[in-house]
Amino acid sequence: MRKTLLAIVAVALFSGNALAASVDVGDAMDDLAEHYKAALKAENAQDFKQALEGMKTAANEAKQGTPPKLEKEAADSEKMKDYHHGLDVLIGQIDKAEQLADAGQLTQAKQAAENFKETRNTYHKKYK
Incomplete structure (x- = not known):
């Protein structure tokens, strides 16, 4: 009985770790969208930077997962590399907007953030 209980606990622990290791790209993208909305509505640099x-x-987080459209692709496939590149482009854009906010240029930073939509649209067409 004790061995059976230990086996059940071990399986439960390992299953939990496997679930924790997998990233739901959809959830990460939902979070991304919510923070984006907050950035565009921010009235000061601090709130803007927090949203960024x-x-x-x-x-x-999204880079750690695989979008459903690419589930059958190898991790090192060209499509996966392009998916990661899209997220890297977005992160670079976020960094530039953050630099503008740091320089006290919130209006310009928000204008730069508006350009995130183009990146989103480009990569959504491919991988959503």
Whole structure:
């Protein structure tokens, strides 16, 4: 009985780790969208930068997963590399907007953030 209980606990622990290791790209993208909305509505640099940090975190989480459209692709396939490249482009754009906010140029930073939509649209067409 004790061995059976230990086996059940071990399986449960390993299953939990496997689930924790997998990233739901959809959830990460939802988080990204929510932080994006917050960035565009921000009325000060601090709130804007906080929203951008949330976007960057979500983008990095999305890079750890695989979108449903690419589930059958190898991790090193050209499509997966392009998917990661799209997220890297977005992270670079986020960094540039953050630099503008740091320089006290919130209006220009928000204008730069508007350009995130083009990146989103380009890569959504391919991988959503």
